[in-house]
Amino acid sequence: NAGVTQTPKFQVLKTGQSMTLQCAQDMNHEYMSWYRQDPGMGLRLIHYSVGAGITDQGEVPNGYNVSRSTTEDFPLRLLSAAPSQTSVYFCASSSSGSTGELFFGEGSRLTVL
């Protein structure tokens, strides 16, 4: 029962470094998304994908890249980390982009110094 798996769970970066948060799901969901969660702000959508090869921007896409080469994987890349990107990142997947339940990974806690 893996569901949605995110790695790493914790990461500390220095300003300007780049890194990739990995996300994989084994439910054969077409829809996948990345959110960040900050205190008082709730979950904000960064990018989403409706299938392999198709991605689109969410509410706060700047500073992040995504790609979807397979149905299972949806990595999130931080190009040049900034302190403002310190957050908890959640990957989620769903069988539908509108009415389906979102299944979340356990989250990745990122600190940028």
Add this chain to the structure above:
Amino acid sequence: RKEVEQDPGPFNVPEGATVAFNCTYSNSASQSFFWYRQDCRKEPKLLMSVYSSGNEDGRFTAQLNRASQYISLLIRDSKLSDSATYLCAVNPSWGKLQFGAGTQVVVTP
């Protein structure tokens, strides 16, 4: 103004009591509505979808008021295990689920 707003709480509720709280949304074109539950430092999990006619799942009742653009969640006979943050989620367009910042509920013995 945030597109999905919730009272952050906390709502302190004696065990066995009823608690209710709302979530307002700004996009009148929104079609799908949900309540998620999030325990401290954990991932959100779907509690229930919210249907136009209102729906109930055990001790939980969700309502949708399209005219006033809000959804509500009522918890009856509160249990200690109901202590959590409740996030409302609204789907203003396909693929873009928007979340409120959450309402914290603390059930006390």
